[in-house]
Amino acid sequence: EEYNEIARHYRIKETVGSGGFAKVKRAVHLPTGETVAIKIMDKVALGADLPRVKTEIEAMKNLHHHHICRLYQVVETSRKIFMVLEYCSGGELFDYIVQRDRLSEIESRAFFRQIVSAVTYMHYLGYAHRDLKPENLLIDDEQNLKLIDFGLCAKPKGGMSDQLYTCCGSPAYAAPELIAGKSYMGNEADLWSMGVLLYALLNGFLPFDDDNIGMLYRKIKSGKYDTPDWLSSESLILLKQLLQVDPKRRITVDELLNHVWITKEMGVPVEWNSKYQTSVLDDDVVTEMSVHRKVSRETMKAELEKWNYDYLTAAYFLLLKKKTSGRPVRLQMTL
């Protein structure tokens, strides 16, 4: 009976992944036919971590970016929290790299620019991610990356490093100042993780790796890593600026946006502003929904502008997604 409300509008399919507190299932939004991901969390299992989920949900309501996984709807029952999220049909960037051994500099640059766009957007809104790694970067059906935070680690800037031990998995992407237990700036730590990510894209393996956690920490703090001969000199320069052990000497997002490696063959700096403008409601979608619900456009607009993240918000975002993908803006069965 916990699934009744969610089952009214979604047909639940297979599990696509599970992590500490959550299980993620693929599902179909029945009124639009669109595929979504539903993250299911058990409130009892979450225990003291329940407030973190609420924080994350509020954060996601403010994070509207084409390279950040979108939240469509939240359903809370007595024992469960369901987050209806954007589904990425290409799976994890991690698997994509593993399948190809390593990516070319051209493909690495295309992906890395999207990561820079999403992270810069977050930082400008005052958020740090703290768990940037290929498992938290998903590929959508247009080969675009979508940043997620599966481990409930996204926190507003600044924070204690105990977050790392309690919620973030492998420290292979963690900045030296973070694992040293010092207080640290979330955005500086994100820049380090982006260095580890770029290294993983270009090489197909990690700059700092060891089965022994103590050895791994020593390698991270040393800041020394192998430089295979396929790396270009510009790649080496950028990696050196990102994987700077001293956070105060590390490159900043502003310097990253138009870095010579980032703009090479692209000609333009990274555009980090969001392509989504949620302030103005889309007329076609409002029309389809008001006709379907047999209410006036004004009534439907007023309802949508509450942004309750209920089934109306989900229908709106999913119809809008259909429209931008060139599919008909049509609602099927009763909404």
Ligand SMILES: COc1cccc(Nc2ncc(-c3ccc(C(=O)NCC(=O)Nc4ccccc4)cc3)c(OCC3CCNCC3)n2)c1
């Ligand atoms: C094709 O085969 C496949 C194979 C695999 C996956 C897919 N697709 C597919 N699509 C969508 C998801 C998903 C999206 C968002 C969230 C989430 O937790 N959002 C919350 C969120 O993003 N906060 C946030 C973001 C930025 C800043 C602040 C907060 C959770 C899951 C998924 O998950 C599967 C997991 C499995 C374990 N590793 C991580 C992904 N998988 C498809």
